[in-house]
Every structure is written in C-alpha cells, then in structure tokens.
Amino acid sequence: MTAITDDTLKVEPRTIRDEMIAFVIMAALLAIVPLTGVYPFFVMQALCFALLACAFNLLVGYGGLLSFGHAMFLGTAGYCTAHALKVWGLTPELGIVVGTVSACALGVITGLVAIRRQGIYFSMITLALSQLLYFIYLQAPFTHGEDGIQGIPQGYLFGIFNLARPTTLYYVILVGFLLGFLLIYRTINSPFGEVLKAIRENEPRAISLGYKTDHYKLLAYILSGTLAGFAGSLKVFVAQNASLTDVHWTMSGEIVLMTLVGGLGTVFGPVVGAFVIIAMQQYLAGFGQWVTVIQGVIFVVCVLTFRRGVIGEIAHYFRRSL
Amino acid sequence: MVDPRRLRAGGDFLKDVTEREAVMQALYAQLLVGLINGSFYALLSLGLAVIFGMLNIINFAHGALYMMGAFCAYFLLNVAGIGYWPALVIAPIAVGIFGMILERTMLKWLTGLDHLYGLLLTFGLALIIQGVFQNYFGSSGLPYAIPDELKGGMNLGFMFLPVYRGWVVVFSLVICLLTWYLIERTRLGANLRAATENPTLVRAFGINVPRMITLTYGLGVGLAALAGVLSAPINQVRPLMGADLIIVVFAVVVIGGMGSIMGSIITGFSLGVIEGLTKYFYPEASNTVVFVLMVLVLLVKPTGLTGRAA
Numbered sequence: 001m002t003a004i005t006d007d008t009l010k011v012e013p014r015t016i017r018d019e020m021i022a023f024v025i026m027a028a029l030l031a032i033v034p035l036t037g038v039y040p041f042f043v044m045q046a047l048c049f050a051l052l053a054c055a056f057n058l059l060v061g062y063g064g065l066l067s068f069g070h071a072m073f074l075g076t077a078g079y080c081t082a083h084a085l086k087v088w089g090l091t092p093e094l095g096i097v098v099g100t101v102s103a104c105a106l107g108v109i110t111g112l113v114a115i116r117r118q119g120i121y122f123s124m125i126t127l128a129l130s131q132l133l134y135f136i137y138l139q140a141p142f143t144h145g146e147d148g149i150q151g152i153p154q155g156y157l158f159g160i161f162n163l164a165r166p167t168t169l170y171y172v173i174l175v176g177f178l179l180g181f182l183l184i185y186r187t188i189n190s191p192f193g194e195v196l197k198a199i200r201e202n203e204p205r206a207i208s209l210g211y212k213t214d215h216y217k218l219l220a221y222i223l224s225g226t227l228a229g230f231a232g233s234l235k236v237f238v239a240q241n242a243s244l245t246d247v248h249w250t251m252s253g254e255i256v257l258m259t260l261v262g263g264l265g266t267v268f269g270p271v272v273g274a275f276v277i278i279a280m281q282q283y284l285a286g287f288g289q290w291v292t293v294i295q296g297v298i299f300v301v302c303v304l305t306f307r308r309g310v311i312g313e314i315a316h317y318f319r320r321s322l
Numbered sequence: 323m324v325d326p327r328r329l330r331a332g333g334d335f336l337k338d339v340t341e342r343e344a345v346m347q348a349l350y351a352q353l354l355v356g357l358i359n360g361s362f363y364a365l366l367s368l369g370l371a372v373i374f375g376m377l378n379i380i381n382f383a384h385g386a387l388y389m390m391g392a393f394c395a396y397f398l399l400n401v402a403g404i405g406y407w408p409a410l411v412i413a414p415i416a417v418g419i420f421g422m423i424l425e426r427t428m429l430k431w432l433t434g435l436d437h438l439y440g441l442l443l444t445f446g447l448a449l450i451i452q453g454v455f456q457n458y459f460g461s462s463g464l465p466y467a468i469p470d471e472l473k474g475g476m477n478l479g480f481m482f483l484p485v486y487r488g489w490v491v492v493f494s495l496v497i498c499l500l501t502w503y504l505i506e507r508t509r510l511g512a513n514l515r516a517a518t519e520n521p522t523l524v525r526a527f528g529i530n531v532p533r534m535i536t537l538t539y540g541l542g543v544g545l546a547a548l549a550g551v552l553s554a555p556i557n558q559v560r561p562l563m564g565a566d567l568i569i570v571v572f573a574v575v576v577i578g579g580m581g582s583i584m585g586s587i588i589t590g591f592s593l594g595v596i597e598g599l600t601k602y603f604y605p606e607a608s609n610t611v612v613f614v615l616m617v618l619v620l621l622v623k624p625t626g627l628t629g630r631a632a
Contacts, residue, residue, distance in 0.1 A: 116624040132613035292453035299446025
C-alpha cells in the first residue's frame with residue numbers, strides 16, 4: 001500500500017529551522033490582523049477550524065487513521081462548554097476545561113471501540129459513532145434539539161479579559177490556537193510522533209519491533225480528539241451558540257476537506273486549508289446548495305490531481321518540509 | 323348481588339383482547355417496516371461488498387446513486403410516461419452505466435493508492451450528486467405512486483399486508499439470492515473472485531480484469547439504484563434520501579464484515595428486523611440501535627460477524 005503522505009524528503013536539522021521561521025511568520029501575520037481592518041469574526045472562526053484541522057491531521061497525516069467523525073469532538077465540547085457557561089454559569093476558563101475534558105472522555109470511549117479495526121473500517125466506524133452521537137444530541141434535552149444552545153454569555157477570562165470585546169476575544173482565540181498548534185508540532189517531532197509515523201508506514205513491522213501499536217494509536221486518537229474539543233470550546237465564544245450542525249457528518253467532511261486542500265501530513269497545511277475553505281464558504285454563501293457541489297468538486301480534483309495539497313506542493317517544489 | 327368489581331373486570335378483559343390485537347397489529351406493522359428497511363440494507367451492503375472486493379474502494383457515493391435510482395424512476399414516469407415495471411429494469415441499467423463512466427474516468431486512477439483516497443473521492447462525488455439534485459428539487463419529497471398491480475392489501479388473518487410492501491421484501495430477497503448465485507456459483511463469479519484474490523495472475527490467463535472491474539462497479543451501483551426504485555413509492559423521492567441511509571449501511575457492513583456475500587444479505591435483513599422491533603418496544607432508540615449493535619459487535623468480535631481479518 002502506498003503511504004498517504006509524500007515522505008521522500010529527507011528531514012534535516014535545517015527543516016526544523018524552516019518550520020520555526022514559517023511559524024513565526026504565521027504568528028506575526030495573525031497578530032496584526034486586528035490592525036488591518038479584516039473582519040475579525042471571520043479570522044477567529046477560521047482559527048478555530050484551523051486548530052480542529054491540525055488536530056485531525058495529527059491522526060490522519062501522522063497516524064494514517066482517517067477519522068470520518070471528528071465533528072463529534074467539535075460538537076460535544078461545544079455543547080458542554082455552552083451548557084457550563086449558560087446553565088451552570090461557570091467562568092470562561094472553566095467552561096473551556098469542561099468542554100475539553102468531555103471531548104477527551106469521548107475520545108477514550110470511542111477510541112477503545114474504533115481502534116479495533118484499521119484502514120477503511122476505522123473511517124466507517126468513526127462515521128457511525130458520530131452519527132450515533134448526533135441522534136443522541138438530537139433527542140437529549142440539554143442540547144435543545146434543533147434550536148441548539150443560543151445566546152451564550154462570553155464573560156471575563158480569568159476575571160480580567162472581557163471576551164465580549166472583539167479585539168480581546170481575537171487575541172485569546174489566537175493564543176489558544178498557537179498553544180494547540182505548538183503542542184501538535186511538539187508531538188509530531190517527539191519520539192511518540194516518530195513511532196506513530198512508523199506505524200503509519202508499516203504496522204506489522206512496528207509490532208515486530210516490540211511496539212504496542214494499539215496503545216500508540218489510541219493515545220494519538222485521544223490527543224487528537226481532545227485538541228479538536230479544545231477548538232470546539234473556543235468556537236463557542238466566537239459563534240455564541242452550539243448547534244447540531246457541529247455534530248453532523250457534513251462537518252466531519254469539511255474537516256477532512258480542509259486538511260486535504262492544505263496538505264495531509266504537513267505541519268501548516270491544515271491551517272491554510274481551513275482559511276481557504278472558510279473564506280470560500282463566506283464568499284459563496286449566496287449560492288446556496290452550490291457550495292456543497294463546489295466542495296465536492298474540490299474533493300474530486302484534490303484526490304485526482306492535487307494529493308499533496310497547497311502546502312505539500314510548495315514544500316515539494318522547494319524540497320523543504322513544511 | 324353482582325360484585326361491581328367483577329363487572330368491571332369483565333369489561334377490562336374484553337378491552338384487553340382488543341387492545342392486545344391492536345398491539346400485535348402494531349408489532350407486525352413495525353416488523354414489516356423493519357423487513358423493508360432490511361431489504362434496502364441488504365441490497366446496498368451487498369453492492370458495497372462486491373465493489374470493495376474488486377476495487378478496494380468503499381463507495382461513499384452509494385447512497386447518492388441509490389437516490390439517483392429513485393429519481394430515475396420519477397423522471398421516467400413524469401417526463402417520458404414510462405411506468406414502474408420498465409423503470410425497475412431501466413433505472414438500474416442507466417445508473418449502472420453512469421457508475422461505469424465514473425469508474426472509467428475517475429476511480430480507475432486510484433489503483434495502487436491508499437484505500438482512503440477512494441473513500442475521499444467517492445465522498446466528493448456524493449456531495450456533487452446530492453448538491454445538484456438539492457439545487458433543482460429542494461429537500462422535500464416528491465411522490466411516486468404505487469403501480470396499479472401492487473395496490474391494496476391482503477388480510478393474512480393476523481395482520482393486514484399492503485401488497486407493495488410484501489412485494490419489496492420478496493423481490494429484494496430474490497435479487498440478493500440471484501447476486502449470491504451469480505458470484506458464488508457461476509463461472510463469471512469464479513473469475514470475479516479469482517480476480518479479487520490475484521488480479522495479475524487472472525490477467526495472465528487472458529481475462530480482461532479492468533473491464534471486469536468496471537462491470538463489477540456497474541453491478542454494485544445497479545443494485546443500489548434498484549433499491550432506490552423499490553423505495554420510491556414507500557419513502558418518496560428526496561435528494562437526501564440516501565445520505566443518512568448510507569451511514570447506517572456502513573454500520574451494517576462493519577457488523578457483518580465484507581468477507582461473504584451471504585453474510586451481507588443475512589446481516590442486512592436481520593438488522594432491519596431488529597430496528598423494526600426497537601421501533602416498537604423502545605422507539606427513542608430506533609435511530610441508534612444499529613450503531614449501538616455495531617459497538618457491541620466490535621467489542622466482542624472486532625472482525626465482524628462473518629468477516630475475515632482485513
């Protein structure tokens with residue numbers, strides 16, 4: 001079987017330097033956004049999805065596990081954070097903790113089931129599990145079914161930062177995104193990440209070398225789910241609602257699409273992909289269902305001709321790892 | 323003097339009898355609905371299994387092609403005035419040819435790549451097909467009348483059976499068994515199974531494997547379209563009729579495993595029946611029961627009930 005990512009490049013010490021430079025440029029660009037007059041809501045939303053796509057990419061790009069149900073983490077964390085803020089009246093930081101921990105718990109439970117099969121079955125199982133959760137949330141009273149949880153108070157983070165102010169909220173979201181991104185980056189370049197790549201390339205061989213591959217895969221799945229949940233918790237403060245859309249399989253598909261467009265198994269690809277797809281949805285919002293068609297066309301074109309994605313192609317051209 | 327309590331008890335007894343009859347009627351009705359859903363699960367998971375065997379692709383577009391089958395029947399009736407019986411043959415062939423074109427122009431290029439790309443490509447195709455239909459027909463259902471020959475119902479003594487519903491179950495079962503026979507008992511099927519095991523060797527015997535792959539995809543897609551035509555009079559014709567169904571069928575496939583044709587058929591029908599029973603005994607769980615069963619099966623027997631290790 002051919003590997004899902006293009007790993008013909010040799011990773012040299014200088015590529016780490018390249019990635020750090022790229023990271024600093026990205027952080028600087030994002031930090032000056034409020035000064036440029038770009039609509040901050042759009043960038044905040046894109047940042048949440050970027051973190052979500054990065055978390056998803058950790059699993060598929062480095063672990064070779066294509067989850068088709070990652071929306072369940074987004075939605076679960078969103079509902080839990082929203083409930084904690086609105087009904088329990090918790091502070092924002094505790095609300096984020098509640099959402100992230102619930103996503104982590106969901107990762108443990110679903111991971112123990114999903115990890116039992118590999119490859120294509122793993123995708124079908126995660127999709128089915130997220131659909132199971134969708135129906136549960138559809139009927140559960142605390143999610144308010146089709147209406148969702150609306151009008152969520154944003155509050156003061158650590159009692160100081162007023163999240164109702166767009167600029168403050170923007171920097172809080174940005175810091176959250178950068179922290180999540182660095183954690184993922186660190187994981188990829190850790191011994192754990194190396195074992196994960198080895199499992200992706202050749203699982204039987206990793207087993208024969210004495211690695212308990214199931215443990216590694218489960219851990220990667222839980223970590224990915226937890227970070228996706230973190231993104232979901234942050235998103236609650238931006239959107240101020242939590243609804244069934246975030247748990248639906250179309251959302252899982254969008255997460256896959258973002259990562260595919262940016263480049264599976266690249267460090268920065270999911271970020272670029274998330275911005276591209278969110279921008280596209282923003283500008284094409286008036287075209288109704290044609291957006292779905294266009295997304296489908298992008299899927300087809302990417303798979304047939306553009307499997308490395310935007311960042312993957314750039315990295316390949318310059319012979320760098322990005 | 324008669325004890326008034328006893329009088330009341332007698333009245334209750336009569337009421338109990340009629341109530342129990344109504345209860346049993348409802349149970350049979352749900353069982354029938356379950357069998358019908360089961361036939362769709364069987365037809366769809368059968369097609370998925372056949373396609374996966376030859377192309378190593380999980381066809382995410384299967385639900386969309388099922389929907390196309392139903393729309394094809396709808397167009398045939400409302401545009402060309404062609405009725406249900408010819409549609410039962412024409413729609414699967416037309417959609418099957420459409421599928422073969424997809425295979426020749428796109429899926430073919432994925433040979434040798436990771437399985438996941440097949441899933442992603444067909445997911446994109448599903449989005450395109452469903453999006454286009456949604457643009458022109460919205461999300462509401464279009465009615466498709468039951469053909470005259472199958473209207474009305476039969477009184478079986480214990481329940482009232484609408485003829486069309488009985489027909490769907492019997493006809494699906496026959497088609498499933500015919501497919502099983504074709505693949506497991508004929509020379510063509512033997513070639514097919516051989517090509518699944520070792521395509522290179524089969525090509526060396528002078529058998530045109532790429533053509534066989536295309537035809538297999540057409541067969542699988544045709545089965546989906548046939549299920550679509552069958553469901554048109556029951557479920558109405560909707561652009562998203564296959565979108566949620568395909569996820570349930572995925573769970574069915576995980577439960578049954580894709581290793582055996584007969585396994586897919588039996589799993590499909592039995593899960594439909596279990597779902598029907600759940601609708602009767604605990605309606606709140608009817609949407610989720612198949613997924614919960616999938617979790618249980620994965621915990622007990624991860625390879626699926628009939629599947630070999632994949």
